[in-house]
Amino acid sequence: MALLEVRSIYKSYGDTAVLEDISFRVDEGKIVCLLGPSGCGKTTLLRIIAGLETAEAGEVIYQNRPLVEVPVHRRGFGLMFQDYALFPHKDVAANVAFGLRMQSQTAAQIEQRVSEMLALVGLEGYEARRVYDLSGGEQQRVALARSLAPGPRLLMLDEPLGSLDRALREELMNELRSILKDVGVTAIYVTHDQQEAFALADRVIILRQGRIVQRGTPQDVYRYPASSWVARFLGLSNLVPGRIVGRTPFAVDSALGRLALPALDGVAEGQEVTLLVRPEAARLAQRAAEAGHIPIEGTVRRCSFRGSHYLLQIDHEAGLHLEFELMFRAEDLPRRGDRILLSLRPEAISLLAEEPDERSQDG
Amino acid sequence: MRQGYPATSIDEGGTAWYNVVRGAHETVAREGSLIQVRGGRWRPWIAVLVYLLPLLFLGLFFFYPLVEIFRLSLAPQGALDLSPFRRLLSDPYYGRLLGFTTGQALASTLLTLLVGMPAAYAFAHYDFRGKAVLRALTTIPFVLPTMVVAAAFTALLGPQGHLNRGLLAILDLLGLRGQIQGPPLQLQQTLALVLIAHVFYNAAIIVRVVGGFWANLDPRVEEAARVLGAGHWRTFREVTLPLLLPSIVAASLLVFLFCFTSFGVILVLGGPGLATIEVEIYYQAVPLFNLPVAAALSIGQMAFTYAIMAFYTRIQAKASVPLNLRPSEATQKRPATLGSRLIVWSSVGGLLVFLLAPLLALVDRSLSLEGPYTLRYYQALMTNPTQSFFFVPPAEAIRNSLLVASTTVALSLTIGLISAYLLTSPSAPLRSILDPLFMLPLGTSAVTLGFGYIVALGTPPLNLRTSLLLLPLAHTLVAFPFVVRSLLPALRGMNPHWREAAGVLGASPLRVIREIDLPIVARALLVGAVFAFTVSMGEFGATLLIARPRFPTMPVVIYRLLGGQGALNQGQGLAMSTLLMIVCAVGFVLIERFRVGEIGEF
Numbered sequence: 001m002a003l004l005e006v007r008s009i010y011k012s013y014g015d016t017a018v019l020e021d022i023s024f025r026v027d028e029g030k031i032v033c034l035l036g037p038s039g040c041g042k043t044t045l046l047r048i049i050a051g052l053e054t055a056e057a058g059e060v061i062y063q064n065r066p067l068v069e070v071p072v073h074r075r076g077f078g079l080m081f082q083d084y085a086l087f088p089h090k091d092v093a094a095n096v097a098f099g100l101r102m103q104s105q106t107a108a109q110i111e112q113r114v115s116e117m118l119a120l121v122g123l124e125g126y127e128a129r130r131v132y133d134l135s136g137g138e139q140q141r142v143a144l145a146r147s148l149a150p151g152p153r154l155l156m157l158d159e160p161l162g163s164l165d166r167a168l169r170e171e172l173m174n175e176l177r178s179i180l181k182d183v184g185v186t187a188i189y190v191t192h193d194q195q196e197a198f199a200l201a202d203r204v205i206i207l208r209q210g211r212i213v214q215r216g217t218p219q220d221v222y223r224y225p226a227s228s229w230v231a232r233f234l235g236l237s238n239l240v241p242g243r244i245v246g247r248t249p250f251a252v253d254s255a256l257g258r259l260a261l262p263a264l265d266g267v268a269e270g271q272e273v274t275l276l277v278r279p280e281a282a283r284l285a286q287r288a289a290e291a292g293h294i295p296i297e298g299t300v301r302r303c304s305f306r307g308s309h310y311l312l313q314i315d316h317e318a319g320l321h322l323e324f325e326l327m328f329r330a331e332d333l334p335r336r337g338d339r340i341l342l343s344l345r346p347e348a349i350s351l352l353a354e355e356p357d358e359r360s361q362d363g
Numbered sequence: 364m365r366q367g368y369p370a371t372s373i374d375e376g377g378t379a380w381y382n383v384v385r386g387a388h389e390t391v392a393r394e395g396s397l398i399q400v401r402g403g404r405w406r407p408w409i410a411v412l413v414y415l416l417p418l419l420f421l422g423l424f425f426f427y428p429l430v431e432i433f434r435l436s437l438a439p440q441g442a443l444d445l446s447p448f449r450r451l452l453s454d455p456y457y458g459r460l461l462g463f464t465t466g467q468a469l470a471s472t473l474l475t476l477l478v479g480m481p482a483a484y485a486f487a488h489y490d491f492r493g494k495a496v497l498r499a500l501t502t503i504p505f506v507l508p509t510m511v512v513a514a515a516f517t518a519l520l521g522p523q524g525h526l527n528r529g530l531l532a533i534l535d536l537l538g539l540r541g542q543i544q545g546p547p548l549q550l551q552q553t554l555a556l557v558l559i560a561h562v563f564y565n566a567a568i569i570v571r572v573v574g575g576f577w578a579n580l581d582p583r584v585e586e587a588a589r590v591l592g593a594g595h596w597r598t599f600r601e602v603t604l605p606l607l608l609p610s611i612v613a614a615s616l617l618v619f620l621f622c623f624t625s626f627g628v629i630l631v632l633g634g635p636g637l638a639t640i641e642v643e644i645y646y647q648a649v650p651l652f653n654l655p656v657a658a659a660l661s662i663g664q665m666a667f668t669y670a671i672m673a674f675y676t677r678i679q680a681k682a683s684v685p686l687n688l689r690p691s692e693a694t695q696k697r698p699a700t701l702g703s704r705l706i707v708w709s710s711v712g713g714l715l716v717f718l719l720a721p722l723l724a725l726v727d728r729s730l731s732l733e734g735p736y737t738l739r740y741y742q743a744l745m746t747n748p749t750q751s752f753f754f755v756p757p758a759e760a761i762r763n764s765l766l767v768a769s770t771t772v773a774l775s776l777t778i779g780l781i782s783a784y785l786l787t788s789p790s791a792p793l794r795s796i797l798d799p800l801f802m803l804p805l806g807t808s809a810v811t812l813g814f815g816y817i818v819a820l821g822t823p824p825l826n827l828r829t830s831l832l833l834l835p836l837a838h839t840l841v842a843f844p845f846v847v848r849s850l851l852p853a854l855r856g857m858n859p860h861w862r863e864a865a866g867v868l869g870a871s872p873l874r875v876i877r878e879i880d881l882p883i884v885a886r887a888l889l890v891g892a893v894f895a896f897t898v899s900m901g902e903f904g905a906t907l908l909i910a911r912p913r914f915p916t917m918p919v920v921i922y923r924l925l926g927g928q929g930a931l932n933q934g935q936g937l938a939m940s941t942l943l944m945i946v947c948a949v950g951f952v953l954i955e956r957f958r959v960g961e962i963g964e965f
Contacts, residue, residue, distance in 0.1 A: 098870075099868035
């Protein structure tokens, strides 16, 4: 049974709708990620669930009870702000203790819980520190401890890693999931970073311009983006226009040739579609593509080292720009302008039932 | 100088915190005000009523008197009559008045720059022991009532003052005593004394504004110029000075404005021979009772000061263009060489001697006017030897001042708090209208204000002539811009997420105010209160016009006593000034101790 249910939320600022027809459920103990570019309305959605803003239409239901009449401070939720919003006039312990004091716990209980929480986030002995003397990562931990201390029924995190540098982010990303899972808290996590979403979430909900455009497990979302926009947003940029030329056997015409692909439901013959080519699925071919593989021939535009692999960008003859992640031995390293032949596994191509859109990037 | 939580000023808290505060301010602007945060549970009309209060106050006690002044000068008999203005333009006396007012203000400004700049440089570039305290000391004159300053300079430079007595002692030693008549230094009622007092008053503005800006100027810009081949002087002329210029101009305009509308200093130290427009308004309004001419002068002066204010605001906006400012720790060094020590000692030391000598002289003279140390002038404050009807025992003035000041504190905190919340409202157009509106009283001369009260509030429909509230109302008008300026940095530094976070953690709206708003704004409120108190205690211009004779405040009594004959009057005046100075100095210490950010953000 769903712990929290969001039904048909609508919210606008002036004439522009920031959230339209948002519905989803959060199951107990799960981490749901709201993923979308900045300005897609995900923070507003979080604030509506927290009770800091009101929706113009729709409902937020917690354990079968509508929350509309319940003020912020009675909801018993936790919210971790992007800027952490630590109270500057209170020290670390007093920040963590705040929610416990609101529950009128005894001083002894509070003290014990505070040290438990600080231990959980790895800040033992930080009780008397002033919050503005802490580093970004330490502040983030204090904010997490403060939101977890009162034992919230639902924890919301608004881009909690957004203002940290890359290395710290990587480290805390992994740590955060284990802490949340150890505590067993139900969580809604807002981010614009798909890596964060994939690393943390049990389920991902992708928002674009105030609407849900896809939902599913991280693996499903990455494997089967619902649209070329989602694909691009997830960093998948090899999008090739194509057309269905046969239903049985299923065949698609595109710049990569006529391909026999696993059938896609709900498309008619003659319909324009998009082929999504995974960057990791190509291999360097010597004379010809491997049997059953698709040959891709092009001119090397750039080949740059990315640590675990090289990013090879090629100009395909049909005017396409494609990117692949490959390994090269130093002596094989292609140079700009070289002709190159790649061999592509057909499973690495998925079909999207729409034409490639304009390269629109919202934010 | 870290206290409970960091100062928001760029010269003390470092740029990082400054940016945090700026960012938070933008968040307030974007994401909503206090009222919205409380979940829309506030009845909107209550909010509107509360928010209308400052506007109502300004309307009744600021704009209404000003409009009445306009009416009086433009249409004294009901019909439009421009004769008061024609008189101003045709009589060469008023041309000379404007010339003198402008001239003395210009001279004062230049002298102030001359005195203030070396100290500004030393404070900006060197880190030395006791610097914070020394810099705070330079600001003391700024909060001192004009009457105290006048009394202090009388004590130091008057005919019986310390300097003259010192000079006489030297002449005695040299055996030249017989060659001169009277005191060797005759400064009383000269322009020189007025200028010295003006420099005394305003040097702190240069030190604070220019020095504060200078301290945060990125030294790497100068270093880049040096590397590119510019010498010391060339670097200063082509790089430092242009970067510094907006702050110098802004500070100078402020000094000019204060000197242009100078009243108490000129009235007491300048004597009957010298008059600024402000003094002339007083003469025309009170002793001569020529109200139309006084009104015309007021209008002329207002037009002039508002023009300067507008110019100042534009310069200030330009000066606050974010250059690559650096925390002052990164720009300062210890004075290691003999030369740099000399610079620090002579500029800072010289300034402090200049600023503190009159104050020490005042205390000393109040205890020893006729030679031996005695408390008799303080004791005499309790009595009214002349038994005249208009003179009350001076001690009563202390009680009056305290009464007026506490009422002013209550009024100006109420009005100021609401105004400050209005100014942090998310509506940008509202802010841009209200901000200058709330600053208008600061640019209006106190004498004009008092004059407006006589004209407008002494007659029906709103007759407050005999009301004890009249003085607190006038003082509130002068004080509440200071309260607003003290509160704004704290309110703007309030991150709305703090309140929201407290709410999410289970704090009810009332609890949020108690746990978050109050502790954070408390210090700023205290500073605002002390500001209002000190301003009210020292207010002279408006008070002199509207205080009832039987209800004088301390500055009015000091004015009367210093103008009186004989040692007893003088001694009592000095004693009263000393008391007032102590009150203001204590207030100043409290402000320095508790303020959040730079209140010099005028």
